[in-house]
Amino acid sequence: MKKSSDLHIAMVQTDLYWKDKVANLAMLEEKIWEIEGDIDLLILPEMFSTGFSMDAPELAEPMNLLVTKWMKQMASQLKCVVTGSTIISENQKYYNRLLWVSSDGSIYFYDKRHLFRMAEEEKIFSSGENLPIFDLKGWKICPQICYDLRFPIWARNRTNEGELAYDLIFYIASWPTARVSAWDALLPARAIENLAYSIGVNRIGVDGNEVSYNGHSAAYDFKGSKLIDLEDQEIIKVVKLEASELEAYRKKFPAWMDSDSFQIL
Numbered sequence: 001m002k003k004s005s006d007l008h009i010a011m012v013q014t015d016l017y018w019k020d021k022v023a024n025l026a027m028l029e030e031k032i033w034e035i036e037g038d039i040d041l042l043i044l045p046e047m048f049s050t051g052f053s054m055d056a057p058e059l060a061e062p063m064n065l066l067v068t069k070w071m072k073q074m075a076s077q078l079k080c081v082v083t084g085s086t087i088i089s090e091n092q093k094y095y096n097r098l099l100w101v102s103s104d105g106s107i108y109f110y111d112k113r114h115l116f117r118m119a120e121e122e123k124i125f126s127s128g129e130n131l132p133i134f135d136l137k138g139w140k141i142c143p144q145i146c147y148d149l150r151f152p153i154w155a156r157n158r159t160n161e162g163e164l165a166y167d168l169i170f171y172i173a174s175w176p177t178a179r180v181s182a183w184d185a186l187l188p189a190r191a192i193e194n195l196a197y198s199i200g201v202n203r204i205g206v207d208g209n210e211v212s213y214n215g216h217s218a219a220y221d222f223k224g225s226k227l228i229d230l231e232d233q234e235i236i237k238v239v240k241l242e243a244s245e246l247e248a249y250r251k252k253f254p255a256w257m258d259s260d261s262f263q264i265l
Helices: 021-032 066-078 146-150 177-194 243-252
Strands: 007-013 041-043 081-090 093-101 107-111 134-136 139-145 168-172 197-201 204-206 212-214 218-220 226-229 235-241
Touching (some): 007 021, 007 197, 021 066, 041 066, 066 081, 081 168, 107 139, 177 212, 177 218, 226 235
Parallel strands (some): 007 041
């Protein structure tokens, strides 16, 4: 499907209330209504309703409960896709699940593939096995979560037929201040090597485990040039991604045609 137009994407960089869904959803709703103009996609940070916590038995909920219903409401009212991750319980397992909620109420999801063992995430949560590619106005969009950023093969922009799989890759995160230099380096790297736009949305503040986050949410074009940088502010900013610029660059510099063939087993 041909990309029908440019994309306007709202990036939400915010502090979060520790393990308090009601407070976070109320706070986020208030901030979201300050957005001016139409948007196509609203991106929230990793575990935006609770903060990054391993207390899944306490915080998890099944699909179509409080957080999912709130996202559906926001998507319907804003007339855009709303995405971000929350803790989901399913079949007696826990998932750090990114939900992709459209204005018509349809829901798709991506379960975090690479679980952060330094926080023992792999002992609590189950790893995702599939990487979906979402479609929005003809744009192919690849979802990723935080620690996934360190694993470029998982983000490789290539189908089994040797074609480009996506136009935009985005990362939602709880990426700590102590390692933000890696965040700043890898986001543009994913854009350059995959000839795609790259966006990272991180949180700010200090969580209940005394972990500090300083944001650095940013968007990069297909050449790795920075389009927008939220630095360490508590802010929502909208970035425009231009379809014609992406297509023109891929035609001029088709490096993806020389990429190595492989399959993830």
